[in-house]
Amino acid sequence: MTENSGRLQIELLFGALSDRHRRQLVAYMHTINKxxxxxxxxxxxxxxxxxxxxxxxxEKREQVKIELHHRHLPKLDDAGLIEYDSRNGDVRYRGTTDSELIDVSQFLNSTEEIAANIDQ
Incomplete structure (x- = not known):
């Protein structure tokens, strides 16, 4: 992997995980054994x-489903975390190692803490 492609992958990953719903989805799929x-x-x-x-x-489920279909699942797919088949609604979790997920989670938590301190 070249340096530029590595940077692009990191940008895609952080972009995908910048939203709370997408983080919840990845965490859920990571913890379920399928x-x-x-x-x-x-x-x-x-x-x-x-x-x-x-x-x-x-109505709430349908609203969330529309958001997932049009916004969240395509971003996770672009980042390589899932494979999303929009024709039939299948979502295949590609997985991450526990250490990758922990590293990203810790980074996101630290940035949220920094942002909270700035807002105060």
Whole structure:
């Protein structure tokens, strides 16, 4: 891998993980012991994380599903974290090593802490 392609991959990865929903998806898929998910199931997971599970409406699930389809899953696919088949809604988790996920997570957490301190 050349230096430029390495930088591009890092930019894609950080761009993909810059959104809370995408981080939640990657963390969820990383912890579940399977590699194939469906858009409907992932929309349900995100919708539950945003509201009380007993209050998740069909409208909310559909809204999240649309966001995942048009915005979040394509970014994760571009970054190489998943393979997304938009025709049938299949999402294949490509995986990361635990150390890669921890390194990225720690970096993102530290930047959130720095930003919170700046805002104060």
């Amino acid at each position: 590699d194939l998910f469906h858009l409907d199931d992932l929309a349900q997971i995100i919708a539950i994380q945003e509201t009380d599970p007993s209050e998740v409406s069909e």
